[in-house]
Amino acid sequence: MANHQTVDFEKNISRALNDAQLRKNFKFAMGNFVVRRRTIFPDAIETEKLRATGNAIKKRALSKLPQLLEQLEKKCTQNGIRVHWAETTDEANQLVLKIMQDHNATRMVKGKSMVSEEMHLNKFLQAHGVEALESDLGEFIVQLNNETPSHIIVPAIHKNKDQIARIFNEKLPDTPYTEDVQELNAIARKTLRQKFYEADVGLSGVNFAVAETGTLFLVENEGNGRMCTTVPPVHIALMGLEKVVEKLEDIPPMMRLLIGSATGQLITTYMNMITSPRKAGEKDGPREVHLIILDNGRSKIYTDEQRRQTLQCIRCGTCLNHCPVYTRIGGHAYGFIYPGPIGKILNPQVEGLEAAGVLATASSLCNACQEVCPVKIPIPELLRRIRNESYGNDSPNTMQGQGYKRNWLAVITWKAWSIVNTHSWVNAAGLKILTTPGLKPPRIGPVKIWTRYRTAPEFARQSLHELVKQNGVDNE
Amino acid sequence: MSEPSRERIFARLKSAVSTSAAPVAQPEPLPKVEFDYQEKIEKLKTLMQAMRTEVHITREQDWLSLLQDILKQRQIKSLLYGPRTPIGAALQQKWQDSADGLPELVPYDVEVEEIKERVFNVDAGITSTMGGIAETGALILWSSKEEPRLMSLVPPTHIAVLRADKIYNSLLEVMQKENWSANMPTNAFLISGPSKTADIELVLAFGVHGPKELIVLVIDN
Amino acid sequence: MRNYPEKPDRVYYFGTCLADMFYPEAGMAGIKLIQQQGVKVIFPSQQTCCGQPAYNSGFPAEARAVARKQIDIFYKDCPIVVPSGSCAGMMRHHYPQLFENDPAIADIKKFSERIYELSEFLVNVLNIQLEDQGDPVKVTWHSSCHAMREMKVTEDSKSLIRQLKNVELIDLENEYECCGFGGTFAVKQPQLSGVMVNDKVDYIKQSGATRVLSGDCGCLMNISGAMDYRHEQIAGQHLAEFIWERINGQSSNS
Numbered sequence: 019m020a021n022h023q024t025v026d027f028e029k030n031i032s033r034a035l036n037d038a039q040l041r042k043n044f045k046f047a048m049g050n051f052v053v054r055r056r057t058i059f060p061d062a063i064e065t066e067k068l069r070a071t072g073n074a075i076k077k078r079a080l081s082k083l084p085q086l087l088e089q090l091e092k093k094c095t096q097n098g099i100r101v102h103w104a105e106t107t108d109e110a111n112q113l114v115l116k117i118m119q120d121h122n123a124t125r126m127v128k129g130k131s132m133v134s135e136e137m138h139l140n141k142f143l144q145a146h147g148v149e150a151l152e153s154d155l156g157e158f159i160v161q162l163n164n165e166t167p168s169h170i171i172v173p174a175i176h177k178n179k180d181q182i183a184r185i186f187n188e189k190l191p192d193t194p195y196t197e198d199v200q201e202l203n204a205i206a207r208k209t210l211r212q213k214f215y216e217a218d219v220g221l222s223g224v225n226f227a228v229a230e231t232g233t234l235f236l237v238e239n240e241g242n243g244r245m246c247t248t249v250p251p252v253h254i255a256l257m258g259l260e261k262v263v264e265k266l267e268d269i270p271p272m273m274r275l276l277i278g279s280a281t282g283q284l285i286t287t288y289m290n291m292i293t294s295p296r297k298a299g300e301k302d303g304p305r306e307v308h309l310i311i312l313d314n315g316r317s318k319i320y321t322d323e324q325r326r327q328t329l330q331c332i333r334c335g336t337c338l339n340h341c342p343v344y345t346r347i348g349g350h351a352y353g354f355i356y357p358g359p360i361g362k363i364l365n366p367q368v369e370g371l372e373a374a375g376v377l378a379t380a381s382s383l384c385n386a387c388q389e390v391c392p393v394k395i396p397i398p399e400l401l402r403r404i405r406n407e408s409y410g411n412d413s414p415n416t417m418q419g420q421g422y423k424r425n426w427l428a429v430i431t432w433k434a435w436s437i438v439n440t441h442s443w444v445n446a447a448g449l450k451i452l453t454t455p456g457l458k459p460p461r462i463g464p465v466k467i468w469t470r471y472r473t474a475p476e477f478a479r480q481s482l483h484e485l486v487k488q489n490g491v492d493n494e
Numbered sequence: 495m496s497e498p499s500r501e502r503i504f505a506r507l508k509s510a511v512s513t514s515a516a517p518v519a520q521p522e523p524l525p526k527v528e529f530d531y532q533e534k535i536e537k538l539k540t541l542m543q544a545m546r547t548e549v550h551i552t553r554e555q556d557w558l559s560l561l562q563d564i565l566k567q568r569q570i571k572s573l574l575y576g577p578r579t580p581i582g583a584a585l586q587q588k589w590q591d592s593a594d595g596l597p598e599l600v601p602y603d604v605e606v607e608e609i610k611e612r613v614f615n616v617d618a619g620i621t622s623t624m625g626g627i628a629e630t631g632a633l634i635l636w637s638s639k640e641e642p643r644l645m646s647l648v649p650p651t652h653i654a655v656l657r658a659d660k661i662y663n664s665l666l667e668v669m670q671k672e673n674w675s676a677n678m679p680t681n682a683f684l685i686s687g688p689s690k691t692a693d694i695e696l697v698l699a700f701g702v703h704g705p706k707e708l709i710v711l712v713i714d715n
Numbered sequence: 716m717r718n719y720p721e722k723p724d725r726v727y728y729f730g731t732c733l734a735d736m737f738y739p740e741a742g743m744a745g746i747k748l749i750q751q752q753g754v755k756v757i758f759p760s761q762q763t764c765c766g767q768p769a770y771n772s773g774f775p776a777e778a779r780a781v782a783r784k785q786i787d788i789f790y791k792d793c794p795i796v797v798p799s800g801s802c803a804g805m806m807r808h809h810y811p812q813l814f815e816n817d818p819a820i821a822d823i824k825k826f827s828e829r830i831y832e833l834s835e836f837l838v839n840v841l842n843i844q845l846e847d848q849g850d851p852v853k854v855t856w857h858s859s860c861h862a863m864r865e866m867k868v869t870e871d872s873k874s875l876i877r878q879l880k881n882v883e884l885i886d887l888e889n890e891y892e893c894c895g896f897g898g899t900f901a902v903k904q905p906q907l908s909g910v911m912v913n914d915k916v917d918y919i920k921q922s923g924a925t926r927v928l929s930g931d932c933g934c935l936m937n938i939s940g941a942m943d944y945r946h947e948q949i950a951g952q953h954l955a956e957f958i959w960e961r962i963n964g965q966s967s968n969s
Binding site: 043046047050064068071074083084087088103104105109153154155156159172173174175177178179182199200202203204206207210211214215230231233239240241242244245248249259265266267269270271273274281284285286287288289290291292293294295296297299300301302303313317318320321323326 | 497499500502503504506507508509510520524525541545602603604605606610614630631632637638639642643644647648664665666669670674675678679680681682683684685686687688689690691692693694695696697699701702703704705
Binding site: 402405442471477 | 728730732734735736737738739740742743746750755756757758759760761762763764766768769770771772773774775777778780781784788812860861864865891892893895896897898900901902903904905906907908909910911912913936937939940941943944
């Protein structure tokens, strides 16, 4: 197993759990998000209806995905937006680079885009002499520090203000050390303003793309998204192919769910709706708008009806906020771009089970994520599916790397377990032995692991079966 | 260009056979929101103020004087505006009467490439609005030839003129009533307050990349 | 909201494998509580396990084999009471998924409809009235994730505790958070599991309770084991056993 992984998940977990500041930061931030969500969705019954609506809208869109993508492409093209298709992240990177090169562009400002993280776009562009500067404050901070985001919505949540102060002081020219949040903010504003002004190309993600009108919807609080999509003469929008919804009318409930779940707000500062590049007679806005639609494994996921539900995700981050595992290890420990519960089901499907299947073990199946997912993705069900495929699976629709974990011990263990539990006399005999007074289970294997943090449970003197018989309960 | 990729992607998507022929559940409509005229103004004002917007309720005959007071108070030296709009014409008229202590009116009626530095250095921008939304407390703006997009984004102060009778109950309502699906502009956007972020330790800070200040003049007649 | 039946004259009891091996007294207490209300309890001797460990680990075929056995054993059309939110959740909510493509799915769904977690059964079907004979004690409640999120019986469990007049029930901080048991999770991801259970024990200590009650033996094993390891002076106990002791004036064993 270790041979196939490029990510040492266990080591990452160890490191994260021993980082007291990391744990403190995440406990505080995630606790905060949990409370905010409860506040912005106060009525349990209404919230359930809303979630059902979100689920239905996404399911409807996914049930017609190819048609909606065709409609989106048609509408966008009619409106002057150039649509490109990228099967892999390599292709997507090349498409971006080509657009840059066509315009002799070397300076890009970026709004928040998880797809661009998936592409490792910044590194790619840097290698080709293009500066790709993050403009979302959290992304800006992690970029300065040469890191990746640790949370989908608040990328720099793992950093304290003194750490951020140091980063600004060290990495930005002529910048004094200050821990005052308003001042840090002002520094970012000033630095980025110049960059917005000078940029050749602006890049953004897409929260929802409406097929009916060919409109790209983006929400944000800072204004950097609007800057990136309005100031530079060229705008490139990146989206995963699952982000398309059918109608404009689908937007209000989806936005209520997305914004409420992501930041605990009723509405973000800005909701940006882009339908075309600058038209004749208009004075500003990009002259060219490009939409790059990325596959990167999504169409493969689509072909499996159960796993297709993964594509309902609207990237709100609320599953992260409610996960007892994420809250303790933060985003970096997962080793892949998407952390938390959604990461645990998405990464193995995109990167393959050998590389990322281990992520699915980091869950107690507590169901906290499923309870809050605005589009009702059955994450625990998909975790079980991934675990199943890790050992091998009989279904025709298997994942890449299927069976990588199959080993004699696991197979035998569960076969034996099933024999014991389908033959009650075997079970009874086993219990008789285990409940022998004085018998202590040997401290090997699971018992050894268990007793690292707890005392081993003691087998009772008499099993419940025996007590029941003794007490004269009818036992058929 | 990306044709082969496109074909392969669609081939996979179209090959996916839906084993469940069951129709997808119809989503429940959102709870209907219905406010009366006064309530709409109140709701919008309350919600926007909570997002640190400065909201003034005024009247047709008063808004220009109010505007001038606001500009003088803040010592705004330059005001970006769209001359070929009704409020543009009103401004020009009013400034003609007396421009003492008032900012320079900077018309934004050429392509940005010719005026970019000015746009990035004015103190404030004033725009009309397409309407407002009461349920969530937001302004609706549509880009147009007469009022370029950057006006409500780049200057550190954005002043917006909103007619009270153009406040809708909800986003869904305005989409339906105004038939947005037939005709989306180049760029439409909702604004609910000055720009903000909580990226540093979840501490709220205003005035990031968008305007630091949002002032709304609600014309209630 | 679930529709509950009238008080039946008899019920099945599914003991759970953990109660069988580690907490038989708790399993027995649940039976006695039902019997005391004049309801006959049948405990089919061939029962073993609900199948959840295999199901969660990614071995659904093995889980199905074991599940089918249980379904066959509990064939009479009467309620099946389970002293565990986890096992009840498995049989009620996950069996239909597990047997989705099975020709017998209609019957299996009927089986699942008959599953009741112990607390919800005592409260909503038997309308049990409890007379507390015990000494004053401070307790706190831990809900298993499945009792809370799948079976949704947390309030029922708490309402039983609140009936006991000498028992002070203190709510746990962060009570919605998992205790880290997760079945094989405790063994597959020991560090994570260890941190989660230790945090849970910290919250229990903070509550000032001398006893933590739960309706699930898995969580109990986990939390009690950790408290024991840390030499905490707090006891863990199954709700059924606690209630039985209180209404019979028995002092609670540590």
